[in-house]
Structure formats: structure tokens, C-alpha cells
Amino acid sequence: MFVRTAGQTARPHTLGDIGMTSGSNAVVSLNEFTYKQGTEIYGEKEPADYVYQVKKGAVRSYKLLSDGRRQIAAFHLVGDIFGFANGELHRFTTEAVVETTVRLIKRRSLDLMADSDAVVTRNLLSMTANNLHHAEDHMLLLGRKTSLEKVAAFLIEMDRRLTAASVMTLPMPRRDVADYLGLTLETVSRVLSQMRRAGVLDFISKSQREIVIINRQRLATFDLQG
Amino acid sequence: MFVRTAGQTARPHTLGDIGMTSGSNAVVSLNEFTYKQGTEIYGEKEPADYVYQVKKGAVRSYKLLSDGRRQIAAFHLVGDIFGFANGELHRFTTEAVVETTVRLIKRRSLDLMADSDAVVTRNLLSMTANNLHHAEDHMLLLGRKTSLEKVAAFLIEMDRRLTAASVMTLPMPRRDVADYLGLTLETVSRVLSQMRRAGVLDFISKSQREIVIINRQRLATFDLQG
């Protein structure tokens, strides 16, 4: 690897990783906070004073155009760290998709740690690179994939990241899925129905957020690979 | 800033920056190489043995779907550094848009320098973060902007980056612009003609790659901001 950070691609980072894998004795205070469904965690262009790790729930991270069009760049699920963009200001608005608990760390503490501890900087580099890779893949999806391919890619991504059982419970509504994929919510709904009719998916009654993938192999064929 | 790298946002990085701003005495050999128009510099999933800086010309960096659809993620112009993705393999294919001269640095050398010199790692973090910011903005463009907004944003970006005189000479053909913006070349051509008819642009006869922006202010209104 470019900067050696052995094992880091094998398991997720944690805030503990950032600060505690080195020999440093610095102890970082880790506060927790819970956001109700739909509330903003921070806004675009606000000072970036904290870094966050999702303990419970899910977070959406997006940009808006002045007329309200929205592009969600990422969903942050349990374990994910977000808000550590390299700069003084946040580049996205983030909101709790459902009731969400996060751990906070003061960015200033991280700055100081990074100054004295190269491991911290390397972990930040590794995490930033992971974000970049996701963004690069998402550009291909947004620019060149059809609605069927987009939705299939989304389901495959969520199936991988939501380590849940046979039933996948999406935390986000159709509108969020649409704004993540560059579609409308109606199109997302239509494609999901189409997949259900094709016998690839099934919905659990009572909640259309609960989805069963009946045929992963077939689903994968819907999303053209590089 | 998150990791202090004073002054680095004010001017572009150079390969010299990576290796020579610290106290390290390591001397990195900087080789040059010239690629003919259209030739591949490296392919996706190839081992990433070198990092590159454009000395002359322009480079496109893209991903392909198996049926040939292409998404260009970035154009690398004079001064830009590319190919330093954090991992063993390149994530894009890169090609010379026109005849292009690059400086090369062995990645292994950078790895070693990064191990012994925190400044190197921080510069890599800073550059990776800049790439991420560009990708984030581009996701909004690809997912939510109209063809008019996309082309306007492209012209504004190129006007800023190609520091040239009143006449902007685009190094890339219409097809590359289209694959950068998630459009077809015909749509790009139509939008450019529309802007010319609107008195915002003019083309220089003899070469449609040479474009004069007559009204920057008006052009800016075509691209909706966040």
C-alpha cells in the first residue's frame, strides 16, 4: 500500500483506531449524542468542530442546489466515521435518517494528535481515500448507469453494509434512495416493483422498507460491472 | 485546518512539494516521459508503481462499464498530480488527451518518505482531500444538474484552470466533455451552439476547440449554485 496501514481495509475504522493504535498516551474524551429522526447534525459551510461515528441509526450527507434539488453523496451507517473533511468548513449537510446516536470527538484534539503522531495522520489518509473511492464509483453510477442498474447497485451496497439477517431493513425512505441515485422516488418505486415482479426481491408486508433479496445472483446481473 | 499544511491551498502542489518541503535529505529521481495523443498511461487495476505530474498537455482519467459506457472522473492539466490513489492498484485508466509530458516518481520512494516524514503524509492527505472535494461536487453535477448547467459548470471550471488568455483552448474533444458530464457528444454540441446563439460564447473559426467566453457573468447564471 501507498502508506502502509496494515489490516485497515479488512475491518472498519473506529474513532478508537484514530487515536489509540499508536503509542500516544493522549486520551480523547468521547461524548455521545442522540439526534431525532430528520434533525440536522451539521450544515454545509458550518465550522467543522467535531468528527462523528455512528453508534446507532443512519445519517445522510448531501448537497443542495438553490432550487431544492438534492444529491445525497453517502449514507453513514453504524460504525461509519463522518465529518472529518480536510478543511475548516463542512462540505455537506448531514441529517439523522432515523433516530441516531453518534460519538463525537473534537477536531482540535485530532489536529493535535495528528501533529504528534504520524499514525493518526495515516489513518485519516486511509479513511479519506476510502471516501474518495466510494465517490469515484458513485460518479460512474450517476453519470452512466440506467435506473435498473442504479437501484440494483444500491441494493447490493446496502445488502453488504447492513450486515443484517435475511431481511434487509432500509433505514431511509424512497426519496432518500432517489436523491442518492440521481432519480425520482417514483422511478425507484417502479424499479423495485419491477424487481419484485421478476422474482428477485420481495417486500415484507407492513413495511416496504423491509426487503428480502430472493436471488442475489440475478440481482447482481442487473448492475453492469466495470 | 484539520491537519495543518499552511499555504497549500493557496498554490498548487508539486512533486517537489511532496518530497522537499521537509527536512529530509532524500533525493527523489524525477524522470520525464512523453505520451502521444490517445495513448494509455496506465490501466484500471494495474499495479500503481508511479505517481505522475503533468508538465505539458492533458490527461483524462476514467472508468468503463463492460459494454463500453465511459465516465471520465477528472481531467489532469499542467501542474496536476495524479495516480497516487491509496492502494496497490490504480482505480482508473488514464490516457493522454493530447501529446503529454509527465514527470514520474516511484511510489515506493514516496512510501519510504512517508514512513519517515510526516509532512509527506500530510501533503498526500491534503491532495487526496482535494480530489475528494472535486468528486463530491461532480456527484452533484452528474446526479442533479441539467445539460445546460453541466456544460456551463464545465466551461467555468476550464476557464479557471486553463489560465490562458481571452481565448480558451480546450484540449479535449466533445466526446470527452460528454463522458465527463454524463451526456452525449451531440447534447454537448447542441448546448454549446445554444450558448453561442445566446451571445455568451463564441467559437474561433478553424478550430471548435477554441472558445471565447463573451459574458462570464451570464454564463455563471446558467450553472445553479449550491
Add this chain to the structure above:
DNA sequence: CGGGGGCTTGAGGCCACTCAACGATAGTGG
């Protein structure tokens, strides 16, 4: 002067969007 690549322009089509109606679900308060 002929050939080829790049660009423009037109005609028609299709995929995703818009607008709209309806159903289902969950939360609220009487």
C-alpha cells in the same frame, strides 16, 4: 483531391420525469 476524424444539426424515439390519484401505515387525540 480524396479520405477520415471531429463537429454540428435534424428527426424521431425512449427512458425517466411530472402530475395525479389512491392505498397503506403510523401516530394523535377524542
Add this chain to the structure above:
DNA sequence: CCACTATCGTTGAGTGGCCTCAAGCCCCCG
């Protein structure tokens, strides 16, 4: 417990923006 409401999701009809297919022009170059 049942309206009542708001939110979310599905589905249909019709539209439109961008794509596809095609022709023709311009410039470069042999």
C-alpha cells in the same frame, strides 16, 4: 377503539429532455 391526519409508497397517464440514428460540413493531412 376509532376517526383523523400526515407521511410514505405505489401505480397510471402523459410529457419532455436527452439519446439514437443519420446526414452533412469543415478542417487537416496525406
